[in-house]
Amino acid sequence: MLPSVAVLLTRNPVTLRPLSAFETAYLQYRDTLALKASNTKQFSHDHFFKKGSILQQKWLALHNSLAHSSPASPSISSKQVEDEFIAAVAAINETVEKFSAKDADVKSLDRKLADPVFLVVKSKSTGKWSLPGSFQQIKQGELLHEAAKRSIEESCGTKMETWAVGKIPIGHVAKSEKDKTFIMKQLILSGQVDLNPSVVSEHAWLTKEEMKEKLGKEDFEAIQDVI
Structure with a gap:
């Protein structure tokens, strides 16, 4: 069984946080x-x-x-x-x-400008929230960074310009010896999400604290160290 690849797509802070x-x-x-x-x-x-x-x-x-x-x-x-x-x-x-x-609009990339936000999507088949690509397997002979690029385009469209931080994963989640998901990090430079309705039904740009509620405790704890 080939492993899966998930993409941690990040929008870095745009403004300084408010003064305390x-x-x-x-x-x-x-x-x-x-x-x-x-x-x-x-x-x-x-x-x-x-x-x-x-x-x-x-x-x-x-x-x-x-x-x-x-x-x-x-x-x-x-x-x-x-x-x-x-x-x-x-x-x-x-x-x-x-x-x-x-x-309040979690679908807007212009929210929480003083914090980093991360893209999460809802699988149409399972109804679960996860990082983009988490439910897609790597193809035979495909490199991890190639699979990450493909998974983003297949689920979130081609209207986003992203930059891969590296060609090696920043971490992985292993549910079993044969069921592994490697996490690749990317930054969004411009554009907007254009969902593929046959793969995902919803998307949201969330802070780390908000991801804990959306993904659930178990799934969040599996990836919190790489966020």
């Missing part, structure tokens, strides 16, 4: 220190900022704006810096909220 409360407070505290330091005559920015860093450029821009202000004009206060920072965080959170509306 601690990270937000730290950045606010750091900006306040930088402002206070800019008003200290003995301060040497070369000892405080890494040369060429974004933070150094930010400080230099702030320092230059203060140096060219007239004596009568008010200097930038820590309250102003705090207000600007809060406004920036609010704008980021507003953007995150807009994208979160897409998170």
Whole structure:
């Protein structure tokens, strides 16, 4: 009995994750220190900022704006810096909220942009959720990476541009000595899933935590170490 091949098709994170409360407070505290330091005559920015860093450029821009202000004009206060920072965080959170509306659509590749998501499909014959290709055997004389490419195209169409991370499997699942499934990793670069209704009935792009619920405990535990 020839083994099977499953494809771990991944979409890497597209955006940075939202800042935690601690990270937000730290950045606010750091900006306040930088402002206070800019008003200290003995301060040497070369000892405080890494040369060429974004933070150094930010400080230099702030320092230059203060140096060219007239004596009568008010200097930038820590309250102003705090207000600007809060406004920036609010704008980021507003953007995150807009994208979160897409998170409910598990068929959309544009969901959970701050997390990696993985493609899972539902077999029409068995009704079980699994990685693409898990229910297709390797053909005689076929290499693993060739079988992985074929299984994706046969189940999810040819409208996706994918990139194989390597030609060797990242792991395998062995239900018995003669029943093995090798897992090949691929990244999606562009395109969308175009299901073959004769092979699969549904698909979903899920995070690792969501896969545990969709695949079931036993099947998830078999592949969780390679996700």
